[in-house]
Amino acid sequence: MTEFTPYLSLFGGVLIGLSAIALMALHGRVAGMTGILSGIVPPVAADWAWRAAFLAGAIMAPIVFIAAGGGVAFSVPVSTLALVVGGFVVGIGVTYGAGCTSGHGVCGMARLSPRSIVATVVFMIAAFATVYVVRHMIGA
Structure with missing residues (x-):
């Protein structure tokens, strides 16, 4: 059974919402991970830089969170x-x-x-x- 973490979940949801709003406001793009990923897989889209930065942030955020002492135990x-x-x-x-x-x-x-x-x-x-x-x- 997975541990219920309402405050971490709320915080994560707020960050997801803010990133979606920022991407729409700054680039006029929807924050759909598949669409973003498809733009950095060859053939590479002309706007690949923001796509790579967005994906790097999505990958690095949990790593930084865990390194800072946060995190929730999980198993696959x-x-x-x-x-x-x-x-x-x-x-x-x-x-x-x-x-x-x-x-x-x-x-x-x-x-x-x-x-x-x-x-x-x-x-x-x-x-x-x-x-x-x-x-x-x-x-x-």
Whole structure:
């Protein structure tokens, strides 16, 4: 069972919201991680610098947080193969869903985009169903 951390979660959510607002205000772009990542994978987008900086910040922030003495104990209860397969399935979903959870769920819903609202509802239903199947039917 994962430890419930309401204050850390709130703080993280505020930082995600602020980064999404800053990216929209400064660059006019939605903070969808998949779209940002796709611009630094060849062929590289002309605006690759801000994309690389955004991704570097997303990677370095938890490292800095842990180094500063923060952090929450966690474990990954599945194999590396399961993580790779899960990543592949998510990649397929991102392609067919025309965006990822951060783009649709954080930015799209904030803009009241009907497409993003539907996509986020579908993401959540799929997540609930997956947790139910894994925990109660498969027994993992």
